[in-house]
Structures are given as C-alpha cells and as structure tokens.
Amino acid sequence: xxFSFLQLHRHxxxxxxxxxxxxxxxxxxxxxxxxxxxxxxxxxxxxxxITLMTLIWIFFTLASRPSGRVTKLLFIGLTxxxxxxxxxxxxxxxxxxxxxxxxTTIESLPAPIGMVIMSWALYQWHQEQNAINKQLRRxxxxxxxxxxxxxxxxxxxxxxxxxxxxxxLVTSKAQHSSFSLFMLDIRQFSYFNLHYGYEHGDSLLRExxxxxxxxxxxxxxxxxxxxxxxxxxxxxxxxxxAQEIAxxxxxxxxxxxxxxxxxxxxxxxxxxxCSHQYRGWHSYQEVLADIxxxxxxxxxxxxxxxxxxxx
Ligand SMILES: Nc1nc2c(ncn2[C@@H]2O[C@H](COP(=O)(O)OP(=O)(O)OP(=O)(O)O)[C@@H](O)[C@H]2O)c(=O)[nH]1
Numbered sequence: 001x002x003f004s005f006l007q008l009h010r011h012x013x014x015x016x017x018x019x020x021x022x023x024x025x026x027x028x029x030x031x032x033x034x035x036x037x038x039x040x041x042x043x044x045x046x047x048x049x050i051t052l053m054t055l056i057w058i059f060f061t062l063a064s065r066p067s068g069r070v071t072k073l074l075f076i077g078l079t080x081x082x083x084x085x086x087x088x089x090x091x092x093x094x095x096x097x098x099x100x101x102x103x104t105t106i107e108s109l110p111a112p113i114g115m116v117i118m119s120w121a122l123y124q125w126h127q128e129q130n131a132i133n134k135q136l137r138r139x140x141x142x143x144x145x146x147x148x149x150x151x152x153x154x155x156x157x158x159x160x161x162x163x164x165x166x167x168x169l170v171t172s173k174a175q176h177s178s179f180s181l182f183m184l185d186i187r188q189f190s191y192f193n194l195h196y197g198y199e200h201g202d203s204l205l206r207e208x209x210x211x212x213x214x215x216x217x218x219x220x221x222x223x224x225x226x227x228x229x230x231x232x233x234x235x236x237x238x239x240x241x242a243q244e245i246a247x248x249x250x251x252x253x254x255x256x257x258x259x260x261x262x263x264x265x266x267x268x269x270x271x272x273x274c275s276h277q278y279r280g281w282h283s284y285q286e287v288l289a290d291i292x293x294x295x296x297x298x299x300x301x302x303x304x305x306x307x308x309x310x311x
Pocket of ligand 1: 152188193197198199200201202205228
C-alpha cells in the first residue's frame with residue numbers, strides 16, 4: 001500500500017484532530033456523564049462503529065488523493081459527517097442540562113450538510129476522472145491491455161511497442177505509407193538515482209512520461225522502452241514532423257524544474273533524442289535496432305560536443 005499522499009495532507013489531519021478535540025471538549029464541558037445503568041452499550045457500539053468508519057473513510061480518501069479542490073471538498077463533507085456521528089456517539093454517554101439540550105438537537109445537522117458537500121465533491125471527482133480517462137485514452141490508442149503497462153510510469157511497455165511496430169509495418173506496407181519513431185534517453189540517470197535516491201528516480205521517470213504524453217498527438221503512442229529510455233511511435237508521420245515533435249518534447253522536459261524533497265533547488269533533466277522515418281522495413285527487430293543505433297550516434301555526438309565545450 002502506498003501512503004505517500006498522506007504527507008501532503010498534514011494540515012487537514014491537524015484540522016480534523018482539532019475539530020474532534022473541540023467537539024469532545026465542548027460535549028464534556030457542557031454535559032455530565034450518564035449513570036452506568038442508563039448506558040445502552042448496544043447503541044453505543046453501533047454508533048461508535050459508524051464514527052470509526054467515517055474516520056477510516058477520511059484516512060483512505062486522503063491516502064489515495066493528491067491535494068486539490070476535490071480532495072478538500074471530500075474532506076470537508078466527510079468531516080461534517082464524522083462530527084455528526086461523533087456527537088451522536090457522545091450522546092450515549094453524556095446528558096446535557098436543559099439549557100444545553102440544543103447540543104442533542106444539532107447533532108444531526110452536520111450529517112446532511114456533509115452529505116450535500118460530499119455529493120458535490122463526488123460529482124467533481126467524476127468530472128476529474130473523465131478528464132483523466134480522456135488523457136489515458138491518448139496512450140491507449142486502439143484498445144486497453146493493462147498487463148502491458150509499465151508500472152512505474154503508466155506508459156505502455158516495450159513489449160506492447162513491439163506489437164504496435166509489427167502492426168505498423170503491416171499497415172504501412174499495405175497502404176504504401178510510412179511511420180516515424182523517436183527515442184528519448186535521460187542523460188546520466190544512474191547518477192541522478194545515486195545522488196537523489198531511487199524513489200526520486202522513479203518520480204522523475206513519471207514526470208518525463210507525463211511530459212511526453214502532453215507533447216505528442218492523439219494518434220501517437222508513447223512507451224517506456226528500457227530503464228531511462230522512451231520511445232514514441234508516430235503513424236503516417238514524416239521525418240520532419242517527427243523531429244519537430246521530438247524537439248518540442250525534449251525542450252519541455254529540459255525545462256522541467258524537478259525538486260527533490262523539500263529542497264527548492266531545481267534539477268533540470270538533460271535529454272538525448274533521435275528520430276527516424278520508416279518505410280518498407282521488414283521486422284520490428286530491425287526497426288528497433290536501427291532507432292537504438294540512432295540514439296547511440298546521438299549520444300556520441302553529444303559527448304563530442306561536450307568535450308569540445310570543456311576543451
Ligand atoms: N529509479 C529508477 N531507476 C531505474 C529504473 N530502471 C532502471 N533504472 C536505473 O537507470 C539507470 C540507467 O543507467 P544507464 O543506462 O547507464 O543510463 P545513464 O546513467 O543515463 O547513462 P547515459 O544514458 O549514458 O547518460 C541505472 O542506474 C538503473 O539502475 C527504474 O524503474 N527506476
């Protein structure tokens with residue numbers, strides 16, 4: 001289970017804790033404990049269970065969501081419901097004097113308010129999910145195959161790319177068309193892992209994957225090819241267009257001001273790209289070997305340029 005989102009919501013947990021303490025303190029300061037004989041343990045267990053459940057809902061909602069408007073709305077709605085349940089639960093143990101009987105009356109008020117807010121939050125969540133699904137469909141291209149998705153980046157894996165290149169070879173042969181590939185490699189990624197840690201390495205891979213997705217077109221397909229290497233398949237695309245999109249993607253990634261932990265220091269990834277147009281090729285192995293060779297050459301050129309600069 002991944003609880004990394006929780007640290008984004010520390011302030012919400014503080015608000016929740018303060019609200020709970022305030023409710024308990026108010027109830028105990030205004031009321032008195034009921035005598036043992038008046039306690040209904042069956043009721044108390046039921047209401048205590050519901051109160052605990054709403055707390056668990058809040059915990060898992062915050063554990064699964066990034067910070068933002070929808071998360072705040074869900075939190076507010078659930079907290080109102082929790083407070084209502086808590087008042088109801090406390091009511092089992094505390095009797096309020098005549099002058100404070102309003103506490104018993106208002107205990108059911110936060111629940112409907114919370115439910116209205118929750119309903120609005122769920123609608124917003126639905127809208128948000130629609131937007132995410134739309135973006136996901138860009139990478140799905142023809143159909144879903146979740147087993148072929150790279151776990152770290154959410155992109156398709158190299159295996160899926162091989163199948164798609166196979167399909168593209170058949171299509172381009174039948175239609176006398178061509179397709180292009182571009183390959184992208186993060187420079188000195190092993191150094192990044194070593195310096196900032198593997199988790200930050202994973203997070204950088206995810207950021208890079210998202211930027212690739214944002215810079216390619218609807219019909220293009222991005223995959224994670226190997227560790228820090230990505231590949232984009234562009235059907236019916238000439239070399240010039242592929243180069244242009246590859247260059248735009250490189251620029252977008254190189255402007256990414258990555259922050260590790262709480263440090264404000266920005267790390268700008270360094271990227272090597274290459275692209276090539278394919279027409280009349282026979283096997284995906286040849287195509288992949290060729291694009292890898294292009295990348296190798298681009299890396300050598302880059303190293304030579306750097307040597308010249310530092311000379
Ligand atoms: N964080 C993280 N690192 C990975 C993952 N898969 C592979 N790696 C690391 O990626 C690094 C790739 O190293 P290299 O192929 O030498 O690449 P590089 O350091 O960028 O070298 P150049 O490309 O020549 O600049 C290795 O340190 C791997 O351990 C992963 O899923 N997450």
